[in-house]
Amino acid sequence: MNKELIINAAPTGVEIALLEDKKLVELHNEKADANFAVGDLYLGKVKKLIPGLNAAFVDVGFEKDAFLHYTDLSPYARSILKFTQLAMADKDPNGFDFSKFQIEPEIIKTGKINEVLNGKPHILVQILKEPIAAKGPRLSCEISLPGRFVVVTPFNDIVAVSKKIHSSDERKRLQKIVEAIKPKNFGVIVRTAAEGKNTAELHEDLRTLIDTWKNIQHNLKGAQPPAKVLSEQDKTTSILRDLLNEDFNRVVINDKNIYNDTRSYVQKIAPHKADIVVFHNNGSAVFDQYGITKQVKSSFGKTVNLPSGAYLIIEHTEALHVIDVNSGYKSVSNNQEENALETNLEAAEEIARQLRLRDIGGIIVVDFIDMKLPENKKKLQEAMEGFMRPDRAKHAVLPISKFGLMQITRQRMRPEVTINTTETCPSCGGSGKVAPTMLLEDEIEKRLHYLVSHQHKNLTLVVHPIVYSHLTKGIFSIRFKWRRKYKMPIKIKSSSDYYFTEFHFYDANEEEIKL
Template identity: 85%
Template sequence: MNKDLIINAAPTGVEIALLEDKKLVELHNEKSDASFAVGDLYLGKVKKLIPGLNAAFIDVGFEKDAFLHYTDLSPYARSILKFTQQAIGDKSEEGFDFTKFQIEPEIVKTGKINEVLSGKPNVLVQILKEPIAAKGPRLSCEISLPGRYIVVTPFNDVVAVSKKIHSSEERKRLQKIVESIKPRNFGVIVRTAAEGKNAADLHEDILMLVETWKNIQKNLRSAVAPCKILSEQDKTTSILRDLLNEDFNRIVTNDKNIYNDTRNYIQKFAPDKAEIVSFYNNGIPIYDQYGVTKQIKSSFGKTVNLPSGAYLIVEHTEALHVIDVNSGYKSVSNNQEENALQTNLEAAEEIARQLRLRDIGGIIVVDFIDMKHPENKKRVQDAMEEFMRPDRAKHAVLPISKFGLMQITRQRMRPEVNINTSEICPCCNGTGKTTPSVLLVDEIEKRIHYLVTHQHKNLTLMVHPILYSHLTKGWFFNSIQAKWKRKYKTNIIVKKNNDYYFTEYHFFDSNDEEIKL
């Protein structure tokens, strides 16, 4: 699979499009004034404890207080509270040595929020979910710092290896390397990208993340809640960090700074891939040049058309998302069951793409075309799971029910991407109502009467070509235009304009200046 990353820098921010085999699958928008992104660290102030929810509301500077549930506190919550207070009050130049920090006992899984956060202290928290709709950010105290090959989790000494690395020998090798090089009080999760890497690569990643942790300590010194302590890397770098592999064959950007930063980043972690980064400067918008704009316009909206003639209807409610599969005029055989199966398989691939592209989270209900045979239903479920495998968001796919419905849950991390691709009708301005065509001529005549009585002479009427034909048809003396001239004893010239919509018309005076009514 070939992957292209198209990065469009604009004054309002950076737009990032991920294409797989030239098909748009992910769209990210990083605004220049964005805040409260997933991964950001804040010093928050506990505002309110809610024992009934076993949760707390934390002030992190957002207009609505952020939400912190007990299950997101981290087993090392008491160590985090102790560290936060110690770092704020630290007066030393270099800061205290975290490897000598005394870890506190873990909290119990079934405990109460007011037992841990009593006294409403300041606490170091990480954004788990961005603000969505009317909700504030969701927080976690399970601090994690992601690198290219590893993720560092302070306050413990646990070493874990990604389950996606299937070789038991490779898992043991990586675990042994990390255990020998990691500092005390830092847990490490080895990522899938670390497979086959040597100790020097892993050590460099650990040193970089430990340095990031020292910056966090430094930023906490004398900090006053609420305030941001550390920002996640920009979205371009984080996408490269999470996705960069041998499948990438092109990264294009129209910004020189992003080009240099991206090239330097890749040079550091994958020197052999540095040549795939290129700078675009061709006059034509970069999204137009690589076909992204066209795909955006065709992929968003209520109706999504499939190449075969089948189509999807995507509806959103407060509680869930509903996707209806329709066969349209598609027909692959005279067998109704086979037609339903092939349409559902095609729809499953597009649905998996749409979930990633729109970043739809929560509960998704898919109404597939009814199939009678259980083995066909199983084929559609297996296909959906396979199509969703590249999706980085946590998800679960349930079997198709006897009503033909499939339920999918997908992790909701940030607001859904919603691009309005419809346009307001120029005739009705979106109301769905317009002047009846049989009354249009009467309306124009009333305007002529008004203008003539207000001392306007030698009028020019500009109309749509169809209306022009209607007003000037027939013999010269029998046309509607001629009748108006005789009736109002003034010269009325009718002209046509191909850019006008059907019911649009404008009057101009003898100086070709528009008469505003």
């Protein structure tokens, strides 16, 4: 698989596009003034205890109080409360020695929130989910500091190794190395990327994270809630940390600072692939040059068209997302069941991509085209699970119900990516909206290809005068290219009665061809 990362830096923030085989599958947007990102640490003040929910509302500086449930408190909640108070009152310029910190007994899983947070204390919390819609941030007290090879979890001494490392010998080796180098009162989770790494590399990563914890301890000194104690690395760095590996073929960046940081980072993890990092400075917009702008325009919005002519309707409600699959004009056979299966499989692949691309979370209900055979329903479910396997967010796919609906749940960490893909209609002066004009040529050729493949001859295309000029301009015009490609003459006529994006095909008898 050809994997590319395109990074577009602008004054307002950084946009990051992940391409797989030239197809856009993830789009991340980091605003320059973004607050309350996942992983940020805050000193919060408990404002209200809600025994009925077994939760608390905590002031971290957002317009709405953040939510902290008992299950997100961490077994070491009492140790965190004690550490917070000690760090805030600490007078030592170098800070107290965390390795000598006395860990408090763990809280019980079935306990009550008012037993732990009685007195509404100040507490160190981490953003678990960003503010979404009308909800404030979701918090956790299970503090974790992620690095490239390891994740540090203070207040325990547990060492765990990723289950994705299948070799038992390698797991044992990594366990022994980490147990030998980790300081007291720090738990360590060894990530999959650590496989095959030596002691020096693991120790350097661990030392960086321990320094980060010392920085947190220093920032708590004399702080008054609500206050940001430590910001997660910017999204560009964190995505590179989580995504970038030897599978990538190219990383294109239009900012010199990010380019230098990324190149040095790649030299660390894969020295022989440092040349995949490319600096883009030829004057053109990097997203335009790599076709990302066009893909964004065609992929976002209520309707998503598929190559076969089928299309998806994606609707968002407060409770869930609903996706409706509609068949197009393509037929693989005269068998209705086979046609439904083919269309559903094509739709399933696009739905899996859309969930990643838009970062859709929560409950998703998909209304596929009805199929009668149980084996086809099972094929579709297995295909959907396969298409969603590369998705880093936690998810679950349920079998198709007797009503023909598939239910999917996907972890929601950040607000859904929404991009307005309509533009002002030049024909009606802005009173209506139309599909993006940059896709019109593709739409016409898609329809032309279908007609030619179904033995239609002597075609006449009628379009708006401006579109006519675009299609016929120059010796090697688009009309000329179509003529060579499909080996048949194609007449193009203009009509000022048409609105800008309207077009129709006519046969030799000047009768409109309707699909």
